[in-house]
Structures are given as structure tokens and as C-alpha cells.
Amino acid sequence: MSSVISIKNVTKIYKLYNKSIDRLKEVVHPFHKQYNEPFYALNDISFEIEKGETVGIIGTNGSGKSTILKIITGVLQQTKGEVSIDGTVSALLELGAGFDLDYTGIENIYMNGAILGFSPEEMDRKKEEILEFADIGDFVNQPVKTYSSGMMVRLAFALAINVEPEILIIDEALAVGDAFFQAKCFHKLEEIKNAGTTILFVSHDIVSVKKLCKRAIWLDRGNMREIGEAKEVCEKYLSMQIEEQNREMAKLVDGMSLDNTVEKIINGNQKSFKRIQLHQSIEVSGTKQGEILSFYIKNEKGQEVMVLPTEQSYTFGMLVKFNENIDNVLFGFEMENVRGVKLFSVNNFLTNEVLQNVKVGELYEVSFELRLPRICTGEYLVSPSLAAGSQDSHVVLERIHNYLKITIDNDGYNLSIIDLDTKAAFVKYKKDDIVLY
Numbered sequence: 001m002s003s004v005i006s007i008k009n010v011t012k013i014y015k016l017y018n019k020s021i022d023r024l025k026e027v028v029h030p031f032h033k034q035y036n037e038p039f040y041a042l043n044d045i046s047f048e049i050e051k052g053e054t055v056g057i058i059g060t061n062g063s064g065k066s067t068i069l070k071i072i073t074g075v076l077q078q079t080k081g082e083v084s085i086d087g088t089v090s091a092l093l094e095l096g097a098g099f100d101l102d103y104t105g106i107e108n109i110y111m112n113g114a115i116l117g118f119s120p121e122e123m124d125r126k127k128e129e130i131l132e133f134a135d136i137g138d139f140v141n142q143p144v145k146t147y148s149s150g151m152m153v154r155l156a157f158a159l160a161i162n163v164e165p166e167i168l169i170i171d172e173a174l175a176v177g178d179a180f181f182q183a184k185c186f187h188k189l190e191e192i193k194n195a196g197t198t199i200l201f202v203s204h205d206i207v208s209v210k211k212l213c214k215r216a217i218w219l220d221r222g223n224m225r226e227i228g229e230a231k232e233v234c235e236k237y238l239s240m241q242i243e244e245q246n247r248e249m250a251k252l253v254d255g256m257s258l259d260n261t262v263e264k265i266i267n268g269n270q271k272s273f274k275r276i277q278l279h280q281s282i283e284v285s286g287t288k289q290g291e292i293l294s295f296y297i298k299n300e301k302g303q304e305v306m307v308l309p310t311e312q313s314y315t316f317g318m319l320v321k322f323n324e325n326i327d328n329v330l331f332g333f334e335m336e337n338v339r340g341v342k343l344f345s346v347n348n349f350l351t352n353e354v355l356q357n358v359k360v361g362e363l364y365e366v367s368f369e370l371r372l373p374r375i376c377t378g379e380y381l382v383s384p385s386l387a388a389g390s391q392d393s394h395v396v397l398e399r400i401h402n403y404l405k406i407t408i409d410n411d412g413y414n415l416s417i418i419d420l421d422t423k424a425a426f427v428k429y430k431k432d433d434i435v436l437y
């Protein structure tokens with residue numbers, strides 16, 4: 001296989017100045033004294049991409065993803081290192097990049113075509129497909145500066161994919177479009193990929209990277225942290241994010257005074273629980289006649305987890321304290337995705353396990369065992385709650401909305417919310433064997 005993108009020891013250094021006058025001082029200094037702090041946006045990056053490969057670039061904000069794409073497309077010049085590209089490149093970089101905002105959509109289509117070496121006649125033929133894919137109606141005759149960001153990304157994507165590039169480079173652009181357009185783009189990207197186009201794809205959406213890409217590159221503060229099979233690299237990246245989240249959590253717990261810990265409240269009992277950690281963006285509601293002191297998710301080995309592979313068993317548990325006598329207690333939690341779509345809710349009424357007549361000051365741990373179905377990989381939010389009454393009529397004692405952000409890890413490649421276990425059956429008929437009514 002031949003490599004179509006070759007990056008060798010590429011470094012990009014930005015000079016940062018504390019004061020703007022320092023820039024001038026540096027230019028006029030007789031002995032070239034340096035007044036800047038060098039900032040490594042990329043540090044000695046090397047990789048090769050072969051023809052027909054689809055490669056994802058992942059990393060946290062500011063890790064250098066856009067910088068490497070800009071260097072590959074020639075928008076930026078590297079400070080050191082070599083870049084070689086073999087093939088025609090079509091790129092979707094920042095929103096509006098590549099468009100002249102004063103020209104209409106149609107004029108921009110022809111201008112971009114000319115830059116890529118297409119004659120006006122060739123663009124006449126491509127125009128229809130571009131317009132059909134972009135689907136922005138009469139706006140194509142308006143200056144691009146009047147477009148919404150969604151329209152701009154529609155036109156940019158339609159243009160980028162319809163000029164038959166050998167290498168297609170996409171920087172996070174799809175995040176802007178609406179869900180239907182995103183789905184249409186992913187479908188098209190699969191088609192382009194299967195047709196043998198090399199694709200380089202930057203995204204914060206690990207699900208898409210896992211689904212679309214064969215390999216992935218993880219950039220971390222300008223350094224190459226991992227390169228390899230997309231699934232493996234994405235999993236390592238997710239684990240790192242969870243570890244960091246846990247470390248932040250641990251710092252908070254260390255900083256708490258002992259008087260506040262649950263261990264002191266349960267006085268003498270040997271079992272310890274991690275106290276609920278609230279911050280400003282978590283919304284707590286309820287009468288406070290009962291309180292959730294701790295909430296956890298454990299895997300089959302009893303380890304607390306925040307990355308949950310599907311089709312495994314988990315224990316979702318909580319420790320609660322009652323500030324009043326309560327007759328019928330409802331413990332539960334619900335899980336929703338980041339768009340607020342509720343996936344499921346669980347409580348002890350649904351499972352017919354009622355807890356009656358609890359007394360003020362009593363502490364209970366309640367746990368629910370469940371096997372996680374094959375839901376789509378991604379981030380989900382879990383809200384524990386405590387109520388009194390019945391399933392139909394109850395008073396919320398405490399509900400901690402979107403308390404825990406967890407990551408579901410599904411090995412499958414389905415992007416729908418739930419993967420079903422289905423079986424297909426095929427029956428072949430001759431024309432005369434059937435009647436259509």
C-alpha cells in the first residue's frame with residue numbers, strides 16, 4: 001500500500017508575547033534577543049496514512065487537531081518537519097472557510113470548483129448534485145453572509161463531497177448541522193469511504209470516530225499520545241477522561257472535613273460510602289424529608305465504574321437517610337442521554353419491593369441489579385431520586401437531576417438508541433405466488 005499523507009516530525013510553534021510591544025522589541029533588538037514564550041501547538045508528530053484509509057483524530061480542546069489538519073491542507077505552515085500529500089484534497093475546515101461571504105452560494109460553488117481545477121462546464125454538471133444534497137432552496141442565490149451556520153455547513157459539505165476528492169478532510173463540521181442532515185452526511189461518508197476515498201476526520205464525537213474510522217490518532221497537548229486501531233484508541237481515550245474525572249472527584253473528597261463524611265453518620269458501621277458530590281450545575285429538588293447521601297454504580301466485580309460496557313450486570317445503589325417518618329418509600333433512578341431522551345427508569349415499586357414505615361434518623365442502602373442492554377455508545381446522565389407514596393401519587397423527598405455522567409460502551413456499530421436482538425428471515429416468491437391488494 002502506498003501512503004497518501006506522510007507527516008514526518010512536524011512541529012508547530014506559536015510565539016506568545018506577554019505584551020504587544022515585546023514583538024516590536026524582538027524585531028529591532030541588535031542581538032536578536034527573544035521576548036517570546038514558545039508554545040508547541042504540535043510537537044514532533046509523525047504518521048502515515050495509506051490510500052483508502054479512514055482515520056480519526058481525537059483529543060481534548062486545544063490538543064492540536066485543527067492545527068494538524070490546517071498544516072495538511074496548506075492553510076498553515078509548520079515550524080519544522082515534512083508534510084507530503086499525494087492526491088487531490090477537499091477539506092471542510094472552520095465554518096465559512098473556503099467561502100467568499102459576499103458571493104452567492106452558486107458563485108462560491110463555481111469559485112471552489114475552479115480552485116480544485118474544474119472547468120465551469122464540469123461544475124455545471126456537478127452543480128445539480130451539490131444543490132440537491134445541500135437542500136437550502138433559493139438561498140443559493142443569496143450572498144453566503146446571509147446564511148445560518150446550518151446552511152453554511154450544508155453547502156460546504158455538499159461541495160466538499162461532490163468534487164470527487166482523493167483525500168477528504170473534515171474538521172468537526174458536522175456537529176453544526178441538524179440531526180437529519182448529520183445522518184445524511186454520515187451515510188454519504190460511508191459511501192465515499194467504501195468507494196476508496198481516503199478520509200481524515202476530526203471529531204469530539206467518539207461514537208462517530210469508532211463507527212467511521214479504521215484507525216485513530218489521539219493528540220494530547222500537541223503530542224501524539226496514541227495511534228492505532230480506532231476502537232482501541234477511543235477506548236483508551238474514554239478511560240483517560242473518566243480517570244481524570246475521578247481524580248477531580250477524589251481531590252474534592254480529600255478536601256472535605258471528616259465531620260461531613262457518611263462514615264461518621266453511620267457511626268460504628270464498618271461500611272463506607274462515597275458522599276454525593278454536588279456542584280452548581282446539578283439541580284436538587286424535593287422536600288428534604290429524606291436525603292440521598294451516596295450513589296454508586298458497581299460492576300460484577302464490585303468495582304465502582306463510570307464506563308459501562310453493555311450486556312454486563314451492574315448494581316446501581318444509594319445510601320439514604322430519613323429526616324422524618326415515612327410510610328411508603330420509593331427509591332429509584334433514571335437514565336437519559338445528553339439530549340434529554342429518557343432511556344429507562346427503575347424504582348422499587350416497579351419491582352414490587354415496597355419499603356414501609358421508616359423512622360426518622362434511619363439509614364438504608366438500596367441497590368438495583370440490572371443487565372445493561374445494548375444501547376448506543378456515548379455519554380448518559382443518571383438521576384437518583386427518593387420519594388414517598390405510590391407510583392401514581394408521590395411526593396419527591398429528594399431528586400438529584402443529572403447527578404452522574406457515565407459513558408456507555410457498546411461494541412456494536414449501530415447508532416440507534418437501542419440495539420435489538422433480531423433475526424432476519426427470507427422467503428422467495430414467484431410473481432404469480434403473491435397477490436398485492
Ligand SMILES: Nc1ncnc2c1ncn2[C@@H]1O[C@H](COP(=O)(O)OP(=O)(O)OP(=O)(O)O)[C@@H](O)[C@H]1O
Pocket residue numbers: 014015039041059060061062063064065066067068
Ligand atoms: N494563532 C495562534 N496563536 C497562538 N496559539 C494558537 C494559535 N492558534 C492556535 N493556537 C493554540 O494551539 C493549540 C492547538 O489548537 P487547535 O485549534 O489545533 O486545537 P484543537 O485540538 O483543534 O481544539 P478544539 O477541539 O478546541 O477545536 C491551542 O492551545 C490553541 O490555543
